[in-house]
Amino acid sequence: MNRLSAENVTLAYDQRVIAEQLSVEIPDQSFTVIVGPNACGKSTLLRALSRMLKPSEGRVLLDGNVIQSMPAKKVARTLGLLPQSSVAPDGITVADLVGRGRYPHQGILRQWSTEDERVVQESMRQTGVAELGDRYVDELSGGQRQRVWIAMALAQQTPLLLLDEPTTYLDIQHQIDVLDLCAELHEEQGRTLVAVLHDLNHAARYATHLIALREGRVIAEGAPKDIVTAGLVEEVFGLRCQVIDDPETGTPLVVPAARKARAGSAVGKAAATEAS
Numbered sequence: 001m002n003r004l005s006a007e008n009v010t011l012a013y014d015q016r017v018i019a020e021q022l023s024v025e026i027p028d029q030s031f032t033v034i035v036g037p038n039a040c041g042k043s044t045l046l047r048a049l050s051r052m053l054k055p056s057e058g059r060v061l062l063d064g065n066v067i068q069s070m071p072a073k074k075v076a077r078t079l080g081l082l083p084q085s086s087v088a089p090d091g092i093t094v095a096d097l098v099g100r101g102r103y104p105h106q107g108i109l110r111q112w113s114t115e116d117e118r119v120v121q122e123s124m125r126q127t128g129v130a131e132l133g134d135r136y137v138d139e140l141s142g143g144q145r146q147r148v149w150i151a152m153a154l155a156q157q158t159p160l161l162l163l164d165e166p167t168t169y170l171d172i173q174h175q176i177d178v179l180d181l182c183a184e185l186h187e188e189q190g191r192t193l194v195a196v197l198h199d200l201n202h203a204a205r206y207a208t209h210l211i212a213l214r215e216g217r218v219i220a221e222g223a224p225k226d227i228v229t230a231g232l233v234e235e236v237f238g239l240r241c242q243v244i245d246d247p248e249t250g251t252p253l254v255v256p257a258a259r260k261a262r263a264g265s266a267v268g269k270a271a272a273t274e275a276s
Helices: 042-049 072-078 094-105 114-126 142-155 174-191 198-205 228-238 259-275
Strands: 004-013 016-026 030-034 057-062 079-082 161-166 192-196 209-214 218-224 242-244 254-256
Touching: 004 198, 004 259, 016 057, 016 218, 030 042, 030 174, 030 198, 042 161, 042 192, 072 079, 072 094, 079 142, 079 254, 094 142, 094 228, 114 142, 142 174, 161 254, 174 192, 198 254, 209 228, 218 228, 228 242
Parallel strands: 030 192, 030 209, 079 161, 161 192
Antiparallel strands: 004 016, 004 057, 209 218, 242 254
């Protein structure tokens, strides 16, 4: 049994159902990436897997236990989360915010230690924010703040790490740096990572396991080389394309059809619809 899974969950905000009877298993020690068009349920699924959203039906299991019934601190020592939109408290420094990632490891008999300080400094170094430790978070650029939040998630030192659009606000160099770091956490430390990404080519390059969603349903899942095809991209995203081998990694690389070719396809579909 894998450590994290969702069984027949229905996910909704108030009365608006986002996904119904959805089941997924996150392979242990994988780098799983969830992809799909806007508003298909990617972030909603991640929120449910992290206990931030309670399913109206079904259950999410962590280590065989219903995650909603587990003590919060036990969940926090096992599963870390980088939400999509995080807001730091006013007047907090970078080092203090990253240090909050150590909270699950604190207790009455376990106060702040040199090990905590070492983990915080290492997490800041890994994300390239070590020199910002004394700066106030609200003074930073969007990209710098995103890297600080990632550092806090790393400082939590959990075997499972969930990341909702971790490359948001980052330029291309820092996007690759963050994804390289995720790959290292998976490959060298054996951590299980689950990320929501918008860039399908980044997902295909870095993921070991891909979950493609559309309208709250799993359309396909598996290794990128096995499932990323032109047909899948058109079914999930409505985009005509070619899928070729990435010249650097050999992983699938999606090349959208030229604008005129896509426009011609749309006209042809419209004509066929009218004829029928």
